[in-house]
Amino acid sequence: MKPQDVLKEKSSLWIFGYGSLVWKPDFAYKGRKVGHIKGYKRRFWHGDDFYRGDKEKPGRVVTLVEDQEACTWGVAYEVTGSQAEDSLQYLNMREVVLGGYMMETVEFIPKEKGQCPVLALVYIATSDNPIYLGPAPHGEIAAQIALCRGSTGLNIEYLVRLAEFMRLHCPDVEDEHLFSIEAAALNIFSRLW
Template structure:
């Protein structure tokens, strides 16, 4: 049987708890997701927490030629921009040591090899505990301007047009956008993300009927 875990444990599809108690005696690692890792982590974890990191803004400035686009028509996905006055909300996953190697190998392929992201360490604040100053270090994947898929800033209408036209191995780029919007509105009510919501509005104005944009 799996070990007893705290009430904030949630299991994603394909994730599993450790098979014994040995790993809980070792230091776990936290991994923060602010894009598709929110709804599709794809790796093993033991605990999931909603919260935020400080000093970064989420931006649709990274090109995607595999998951949400292709070489001829790359999609747009999110990366982080250093911004001293901003917070970015997402989900952090606790990964035990016996899960870590498999998880990092998977993320290296998904985020670095196919996505052009680099791994950094940030401070993560869980929702509901920020008033007490509780925080933990977490790994996060960020696409920098140095990678060949980086597209950089553009008007919301131009980003929306690219999103509405693009599709990749993981589905339509619009689905990616709308999943992220749904997370923010349902899990982080009252948190404003002007960049995200402006692109949502511009994309819905351009998007075809729902039956034509299924992922």
């Protein structure tokens, strides 16, 4: 679905973030809600050769992988009017052009009781992307993250901020993939520096 098609259908829309968007959306929005989507698990399987890595040492960032039993926690941002157009232009450059992500529509379920689910746009990197790295043992992913740096900073900062978000906003959710990679990467990082 193209951004202009999304905008024709609604005066406002929701955008779901599950990686760096949870702490750094970099676009104006009307409101934000913590919550989750079902049918996907978050994995550090996507390469990043710009923001958190480079061409010689690509970093690892998260993408979503279909899994009917899973859910992924994050933040949905409501954007309206010109915010919607501006945010989609920004995200399409950041996620699609530079990152190789595609856009999907998902049902977002807010954490706060009594709030209705909303349809949200989400960006997902797939295995047919040239910088998709795919699965690897947690220790290998952690070592790669501990060593990489890109134009916006250290790859480990991305990992730690995502883990901090989960601990602060979703303290009852156990994200084994995220937390085991964080523990291993911090161990490696502390020995290097």
